[in-house]
Each structure stands twice: as C-alpha cells, then as structure tokens.
Amino acid sequence: MHWRNLRYVCLLFTLLAMGSQMEAKVTESVFGKTPDGTAVDVYTLQDGAITARIMSYGARVLSLETPDRNGKVADIVLGYDTLAPYLHDSTYFGSVPGRYANRIANAEFTLDGKQYHLIKNDGQNSLHGGSHGFATKVWKGRIVPHGVEFTLVSPDGDSGYPGTLTAHVRYTLEHNALKIEYSATTDKDTVVNLTNHSYFNLSGEGSGNILGELLTVNADRYTPIDAGLIPTGQLAPVAGTPFDFRKATAIGARINDDNEQLHLAHGYDQNFVLNGKPGTLSEAARVVDPNSGRVLVVKTTQPGLQFYTGNFLFGVKGKNGHVYQRHGGFALETQHFPDSPNQPKFPSTELKPGQTYHEATVFEFQVER
Numbered sequence: 149m150h151w152r153n154l155r156y157v158c159l160l161f162t163l164l165a166m167g168s169q170m171e172a173k174v175t176e177s178v179f180g181k182t183p184d185g186t187a188v189d190v191y192t193l194q195d196g197a198i199t200a201r202i203m204s205y206g207a208r209v210l211s212l213e214t215p216d217r218n219g220k221v222a223d224i225v226l227g228y229d230t231l232a233p234y235l236h237d238s239t240y241f242g243s244v245p246g247r248y249a250n251r252i253a254n255a256e257f258t259l260d261g262k263q264y265h266l267i268k269n270d271g272q273n274s275l276h277g278g279s280h281g282f283a284t285k286v287w288k289g290r291i292v293p294h295g296v297e298f299t300l301v302s303p304d305g306d307s308g309y310p311g312t313l314t315a316h317v318r319y320t321l322e323h324n325a326l327k328i329e330y331s332a333t334t335d336k337d338t339v340v341n342l343t344n345h346s347y348f349n350l351s352g353e354g355s356g357n358i359l360g361e362l363l364t365v366n367a368d369r370y371t372p373i374d375a376g377l378i379p380t381g382q383l384a385p386v387a388g389t390p391f392d393f394r395k396a397t398a399i400g401a402r403i404n405d406d407n408e409q410l411h412l413a414h415g416y417d418q419n420f421v422l423n424g425k426p427g428t429l430s431e432a433a434r435v436v437d438p439n440s441g442r443v444l445v446v447k448t449t450q451p452g453l454q455f456y457t458g459n460f461l462f463g464v465k466g467k468n469g470h471v472y473q474r475h476g477g478f479a480l481e482t483q484h485f486p487d488s489p490n491q492p493k494f495p496s497t498e499l500k501p502g503q504t505y506h507e508a509t510v511f512e513f514q515v516e517r
C-alpha cells in the first residue's frame with residue numbers, strides 16, 4: 149500500500165476509535181432472580197474511565213466508578229454485591245423511590261375532594277411510596293444510545309395511589325456525567341415525585357464517613373421539619389443556620405451543633421428550596437472531596453433537594469465486606485418538596501391525564517488537583 153493511503157487508513161481508525169470513545173458502551177447481563185423467578189438485569193454503562201452499573205430491580209444504581217485526581221478508580225456509591233440484600237433493604241440504596249419519593253404525612257392526601265390512604269411504613273407516615281414502592285419493583289429495561297431506559301406501569305390503586313401511572317427512567321453516561329431523565333403519564337389525576345436515592349462517598353464506598361467532604365448547595369431557604377420529619381410548611385432562610393451551604397463547607401462542620409432541626413433528624417435530613425428556576429437544568433449542589441480530589445456536581449430541573457447524611461445507617465453489611473455506619477454516605481435527592489400533596493403552598497406534584505411529568509438530574513464527575 150502506498151504510504152499516503154496508509155495515512156488515510158490510520159486516520160480512519162483514529163476517527164473510529166474517537167467515535168467509540170464518544171459513545172458510552174452499554175452491555176446487559178443477568179444480576180439475579182427475585183423469589184418468584186423474575187430475572188433482574190444489570191446494565192453496564194462505560195464511558196472513558198467512568199463505569200456505572202444499573203439494575204432493573206428498583207431501577208437502582210449498583211455501582212459508579214470514577215477516577216480520583218491520580219486517575220485511580222473507585223466505586224463512589226454504597227450498595228450490596230448481590231441481589232438478595234436488596235430484596236430486604238430499608239436504605240433505598242441507589243433506587244428510584246416512588247410513586248412519591250420522600251414522606252407524605254399520616255399516609256394520606258386529598259385530591260379532587262377524595263381522600264386516598266397510602267401504606268404507613270415510617271411511623272404514621274408513608275415514606276418513598278410505602279413498603280411496596282417503585283424501589284421494590286422489577287422495571288423493564290432497554291438499551292438506548294449511551295444508556296438504558298427503564299419502564300414501570302404502576303396500576304390504578306397501587307399502594308393506594310390513584311390512576312395507572314406509566315413511568316420511565318432513562319440513565320445515560322456522557323461527557324463525564326450520569327444523566328437521569330424521569331417521565332410519567334397517568335390515566336387519572338394523581339401525584340408523582342421521583343428521585344434517585346444514591347448514597348455517595350467520594351473517597352470510595354466503605355472508606356469511612358463523609359463529614360470531611362465539602363458541600364455547596366444553591367439554596368437560600370429550606371423546609372424545616374417536625375418530629376415526624378414532615379415539613380412544617382415554612383420556607384425558612386438558611387442564613388445564620390447550619391443549613392447555610394451557600395459557600396463550600398465541610399458536611400461535618402456543624403452537624404453536631406445544638407440545633408433543633410439537626411437533633412430531630414440525627415444529622416441532616418431536610419429539603420432545600422433550590423434557587424434555580426424549576427424546569428430549567430441548573431446547578432443545585434457540588435461536593436468536593438479534599439482527600440481524593442473527586443468533585444460531584446449535581447444539576448437538576450427539580451425545585452427541591454433532600455440532603456440526607458445517612459443518619460440511619462447502623463452496621464449495614466455492604467459491598468466488598470464493608471460495613472456502613474452512620475454518615476458513611478450522603479444522598480442528594482433532587483425532588484419536589486416532601487408532603488407536597490398536603491401542602492398547598494408547595495409547588496404542585498399533581499399529574500393529570502394528557503400531561504407528561506418530566507424532570508432531569510445530572511451527576512457530573514470532575515477532579516480537583
């Protein structure tokens with residue numbers, strides 16, 4: 149072959165290699181079976197040095213490997229190695245809770261003059277859709293460009309919620325970011341609130357607590373809670389409180405302050421009122437880990453963000469023989485505010501036939517030198 153032709157062949161191969169780098173590689177395999185024999189699939193999304201594994205049970209993120217400042221890769225989300233512990237899990241590791249993520253007071257709400265009763269699984273309240281919520285369902289997955297899309301059809305009356313809800317959650321890995329797009333439609337008036345419940349530890353799962361990681365939250369206000377962790381309805385300023393994360397602050401800097409809200413939740417477990425315009429993707433939060441140099445940037449279209457410091461993790465036997473303790477991970481759950489169906493002043497979570505619920509959240513991974 150003439151050297152000039154060889155040059156073109158080389159160029160072609162380079163372009164093809166770049167092309168394949170630009171498109172995340174997605175593969176599918178079986179992760180396990182539920183007791184009734186339903187297969188649970190796992191989808192592996194790989195883009196450059198980032199690998200995400202996501203399974204159809206609860207549409208859960210199983211693992212998320214990202215490089216540190218030296219290029220060393222670690223799994224930065226808490227979870228289990230096999231399916232069995234997920235089937236009895238109360239942490240919601242990596243899941244998409246639903247039909248209503250977070251709490252609904254007294255497990256009831258009124259819509260169009262009719263009262264609906266939900267499953268009480270958190271004292272008197274309903275948490276994350278109840279004990280048979282979306283985090284416990286086997287979703288149907290299909291590979292899409294750069295990722296996977298899961299679909300769940302929740303029948304009319306499922307866990308007490310009205311209307312058949314068809315929900316889609318699409319995970320894609322591109323440009324050093326895991327994007328999660330949620331959509332849903334209904335055949336009767338209902339309420340819906342979807343999020344992702346990953347617990348992050350930017351030094352790596354099982355590497356200790358997250359109290360030294362630096363958090364910024366783009367919120368001037370938050371929604372204080374009562375003893376049942378239900379919002380009081382107030383939108384309180386963060387200024388002058390341990391909830392002021394408008395400048396990067398270590399998560400643990402004020403977590404033990406003598407503050408009623410922190411006492412009630414045994415740490416942080418409150419919803420922030422994001423400053424971004426709802427419906428527009430904007431930066432909600434950023435976490436910097438001085439130890440590894442990993443940086444997590446959270447962008448969302450949602451109006452709220454639950455910041456939860458894993459206050460109820462006590463000796464959870466997790467991946468790789470690791471045992472997770474209190475504050476072993478943090479969750480940044482982009483969402484509508486808790487208990488919105490009972491709080492007329494909060495942004496509405498109602499969905500009507502003919503409307504499409506649509507929200508998006510991006511977890512972007514960077515490193516700081």
Ligand code: BGC
Pocket residue numbers: 238239240250377417454456460481
């Ligand atoms: C809630 C916590 C709860 C946890 C359960 C979080 O979204 O805010 O109160 O304990 O979910 O895993």
